[in-house]
Amino acid sequence: MSVRVVARIRPLLEKELDKDVIVSADRAQDGKPLTIVKIPSPKNEAEEFSFAFNSVYDRATTQEELFTSEGMSTRWASTPVAPHMKALFQGYDVTIFAYGVTGTGKTHTMRGGLKLAERGVIPRLLSNVFRRGKKIAKDSNGETTVDVALSYYEIYNDKVYDLLEPPEKRTPSGLPLREKDGKTIVVGLSERSCEDLKDFERLYIEANNNRVTAATKLNAHSSRSHAILRVKVTQTTGDRVRESTASAIDLAGSEDNRRTDNGKERLVESAAINKSLFVLSQCIDAISRGDKRIPYRESKMTRILSLGQNNGITIMILNLAPIRSYHLDTLSSLNVSSRAKRIEVREIENEVVFKQPPRSTSGLGGPNVIRQPLR
Ligand code: ADP
Ligand code: MG
Numbered sequence: 001m002s003v004r005v006v007a008r009i010r011p012l013l014e015k016e017l018d019k020d021v022i023v024s025a026d027r028a029q030d031g032k033p034l035t036i037v038k039i040p041s042p043k044n045e046a047e048e049f050s051f052a053f054n055s056v057y058d059r060a061t062t063q064e065e066l067f068t069s070e071g072m073s074t075r076w077a078s079t080p081v082a083p084h085m086k087a088l089f090q091g092y093d094v095t096i097f098a099y100g101v102t103g104t105g106k107t108h109t110m111r112g113g114l115k116l117a118e119r120g121v122i123p124r125l126l127s128n129v130f131r132r133g134k135k136i137a138k139d140s141n142g143e144t145t146v147d148v149a150l151s152y153y154e155i156y157n158d159k160v161y162d163l164l165e166p167p168e169k170r171t172p173s174g175l176p177l178r179e180k181d182g183k184t185i186v187v188g189l190s191e192r193s194c195e196d197l198k199d200f201e202r203l204y205i206e207a208n209n210n211r212v213t214a215a216t217k218l219n220a221h222s223s224r225s226h227a228i229l230r231v232k233v234t235q236t237t238g239d240r241v242r243e244s245t246a247s248a249i250d251l252a253g254s255e256d257n258r259r260t261d262n263g264k265e266r267l268v269e270s271a272a273i274n275k276s277l278f279v280l281s282q283c284i285d286a287i288s289r290g291d292k293r294i295p296y297r298e299s300k301m302t303r304i305l306s307l308g309q310n311n312g313i314t315i316m317i318l319n320l321a322p323i324r325s326y327h328l329d330t331l332s333s334l335n336v337s338s339r340a341k342r343i344e345v346r347e348i349e350n351e352v353v354f355k356q357p358p359r360s361t362s363g364l365g366g367p368n369v370i371r372q373p374l375r
Contacts, residue, residue, distance in 0.1 A: 003288045005337055007037050007318045008057040008066060010105035016323055023322040023330060025058040026050070034058060037320065037334060042327050051334045059322065063112055066317075067124045085128050088233060089136070093312035094246045095305060096121060097280070099337060100319030101329040102223040102253030109317055110250045111208075122229060122248050126200045129233060129246070136235065144237040149193045150200065151232070152207045153186065155301050156225035158272045163207040163227070164190045167214035177304065184303050191232070204229075223253040224269045226276065226301055244312075247305055251277065254336070255329045276301050281336045283307045284316055 009023055026036040034056040041047035057066055088094050098106035098121075112120025126148075133146035152163040159174030176187045194200050215222060231246040252273045279299035286294045287308045294308035307314065318337045320330055 002312075003284055003314045003316070004054045005284065005288070005316045005318065006055040006057065007051075007053045007320055007334075007337075008061065008105065008109060009037070009059050009320045009322050010108070011059040012322065019323040019325070021322045022324050022327060023320055025056045028052070039327075039331060039334065042331065049331070049334075051337075053318070053337075063109075063118060063120055063124070066109065067121055085125070085132060087313060088129070088244050088246055089132055089235070091242050091244050093244055093310045095249070095307065095312065095314045096125075096247070097249045097251055097314075097316045098319055099251050099254060099277070099280075099316055100333055101255045101321065101326055104319040104321045104326070104330075106250050106253075106317075106319050107222075109319055110248055122204070123197070123201070125246060125248065126194075126231065127197050129231060130196055130200075133233070140237065144235055147193060147234040147236070148195075149191045149232045149234070150203060151186075151189050151191050151230040152204070152228070153189060154211060154225040154227045155276070155304075156272075157269055158276070158300055160186050160189075160300065160304070161214065162186075162189055163210050164192055164203065165210070167210055170214060177300065182309075184306060186304060224273060226251050228301070228304070249301075249305075251280075254333045256332065275299060277336070280307075284314065284337075287314060 007025075009025060012019065012021070022040055024038050025034045026038055027034050028036060035053055037051045037053065037056055039049050039051075041049060055069070057069075085094075096110075098110045100106050108120060110120050110122050112118050112123065129148055133148060136144050136146055150164070153175075154161050154163055156174075159172075160177070161170055161174055175189060177184055178187050179185075192203055194203065211222060211227065215225075227250040229248045231248075233244050233246070235242045254273075254277055256270075276299040279295060279302050282298075283294050283296050283302050296302040296305070296307040296309060316337065318333060320326075320333070
């Protein structure tokens with residue numbers, strides 16, 4: 001079981017161009033890749049916090065770059081640190097979470113836009129799965145068949161709703177869970193087989209519409225539920241069957257709703273969200289430490305995913321907005337994204353004040369730095 005925690009800083013939106021940027025990406029050493037996120041302390045602007053990740057994607061990162069360097073493409077499949085699609089076809093489960101405050105780019109990262117270049121992780125993953133599936137079938141002269149089936153559901157207020165079913169068919173109490181052969185199954189969750197990318201897109205768009213329609217009825221909002229897409233890949237050669245799953249999760253917003261909202265309904269929602277996100281981060285922590293015991297049973301989401309129970313790869317993408325209005329929420333999401341340990345606190349260099357260099361020959365002249373960073 002391996003886990004990667006990465007951060008992605010989104011670019012400024014049109015309406016934010018005049019806003020104060022406070023989050024930046026950095027490298028531990030010259031020539032190394034970006035692994036550090038920096039943000040000032042909200043209490044003391046002269047103090048700066050740094051958080052370390054497995055990888056940091058800055059504002060200029062494209063959808064394609066994020067996907068390929070997280071190892072999903074064939075080209076990068078041999079990179080030692082990156083999890084990859086090859087592993088999925090070797091029977092490993094791959095789980096990808098988008099974590100972060102509402103408005104930071106989770107849906108953009110996972111689903112993305114309609115244009116080819118704007119497509120997110122999910123359509124790219126599917127495209128990759130179909131491509132590989134076809135190749136495996138071809139290379140085996142049809143001896144191996146590859147079937148792809150989808151499930152798509154959301155967890156709202158700790159209840160599970162099928163997104164492949166029309167909202168009229170929802171029962172308010174949601175779908176029950178049951179344990180079977182040591183696995184958690186969602187009873188009655190539908191699964192649709194999927195032939196190609198077109199097929200997938202049709203289903204996915206329809207399901208996302210279900211989500212929106214249901215949301216207006218239940219007075220919920222997409223930012224308050226976790227949306228989980230599961231892609232089951234079944235490879236059959238004679239009587240040998242190999243099954244593995246890729247799960248892509250667009251999590252509920254991690255913001256602290258107590259600051260803005262205190263309606264009763266919102267508080268119930270917030271409690272459910274906070275609990276599940278907390279358990280998730282504990283699971284990620286435990287997996288990355290190599291613990292035997294992963295507290296995955298303590299929330300519905302982690303239980304259904306059996307997080308940490310299978311051999312596989314888990315990737316958490318922490319989405320960040322770079323501007324000041326997100327300051328406190330950004331800081332708390334950095335703090336909980338587990339492995340993203342706070343590594344360093346230092347005082348920011350004050351503005352360098354250029355004084356007239358004293359005319360000396362001692363070599364000590366030059367700009368006066370008011371305060372050196374503390375190391
Ligand atoms: P979330 O799902 O976390 O609430 P969204 O994905 O809806 O956030 O993103 C908020 C806004 O920012 C949307 O308008 C989205 O198109 C835009 N956005 C997010 N990330 C990017 C990005 N990497 N490049 C361009 N626009 C982005
Ligand atoms: Mg969203």
